[in-house]
Amino acid sequence: MESLSQVMKSITNSKQFDSGKEKVKHLLSDPLIKKFLLKHPELTDRDIKVHMNRLYEYVKEYNQCERCPGLENCPNDFKGHYTKLTVENSNGLSHIFDQKVSCKKLIASQSQEKIRKRVRSFYIDERALNEGYSANEILMKDAERYKSAKQVTEYIVKSKNEGLSNIGLYLEGGFGTGKTFLMCYMLYELAKSGYTGVIVYVPDFIEDLKEMMKDTGRLKDTVELLKTTDLLVFDDIGAENLNPWARDHVMGTILNYRMNRKPTFFTSNYTLRKLEKHFSFTSKDGEEEHKAQRIMDRIEPFVKVIEVKGTNKRRTNESM
Secondary structure: OOOHHHHHHHHHHHHHHHHHHHHHHHHHOOHHHHHHHHHOOOOOHHHHHHOHHHHHHHHHHHHHHHOOOOHHHOOOOOOOEEEEEEEEEEOOEEEEEEEEEEOHHHHHHHHHHHHHHOEEEEOOOHHHOOOOOOHHHHHHOOHHHHHHHHHHHHHHHHHHHHOOOOOEEEEEEOOOOOHHHHHHHHHHHHHOOOOOEEEEEHHHHHHHHHHHOOOHHHHHHHHHHHHHOOEEEEEOOOOOOOOHHHHHHHHHHHHHHHOOOOOEEEEEOOOHHHHHHHHOEEOOOEEOHHHHHHHHOOOHHHEEEEEEOOOOHHHHOOOO
16 A cells, blocks of 8 residues: 555655646747747657757747837846747757857847947946937927037938048037037947047046146046047136147147048037137246147138037926
8 A cells, every 4th residue: 555655755756747738838839939930840759859948938038029118138047138049950869959049138238338339438427328319309409509419410311421530529518518519429329330439528638638647648548548549639628727838738739640531520619710819828828829730720620610509408407
């Protein structure tokens, strides 16, 4: 006579067996598996039984991808990947192999990261570079800014189609009208075409040069980067406390190298005439018109001036 424990164990095993059969039956009736088996009629019952775990993982991850909660919350074993099945035949036997494939969201994220890595900033709020840019929003956010935004987008399209020239843009306009935002948008769009870019907030850059003088290696590397990057934006030029060394030996050196090679871009509250006046006066040497003219000769012939109109978004707390 069987003991009670043996009877219970037999019942349990029977239930597990029935449950397993139900799971297999349910799996094989899944539309995804039906489609896979229809594509591979060479698979026998034995092949299917041997590779049941792979079939189960395939269906599980497919269903999770269908209800995707976003890349950050991906429930699959390898974040941003799903299982793909292939069949190979050898020695009269069929084998099912699985491989992990990057999903569209991961590919898009990696692509965005590559774009971001092509653009560097100095003393600029990183949020300005990581915006979810929309061409429609760029053009339609502020009716007064439409003309300047259209000119910037036209420059972007021309650069993508014809390559970079040595002519940049000079965006002049009042506070908070979106000049920096437009330049970040340009860098982002042209980074998609493989161009590298740097945006520098000039007032903080000039101040930091004092510290860089103590570290000649850092100074040399920074100047070299600004000289050679495909796209260089000097943001808020004219708002800095200028000294002769920064003007002539740093800004002058960078602009002298770039003027016939690569485009340089500027945002400013000043017109070019007022910027020249700004460059003519330094806290150390006073009025130096010829020095100002020299540096303007490296700016004015190599930019297209765009007047940026619009309301001050900083005052109204709106997006740029």
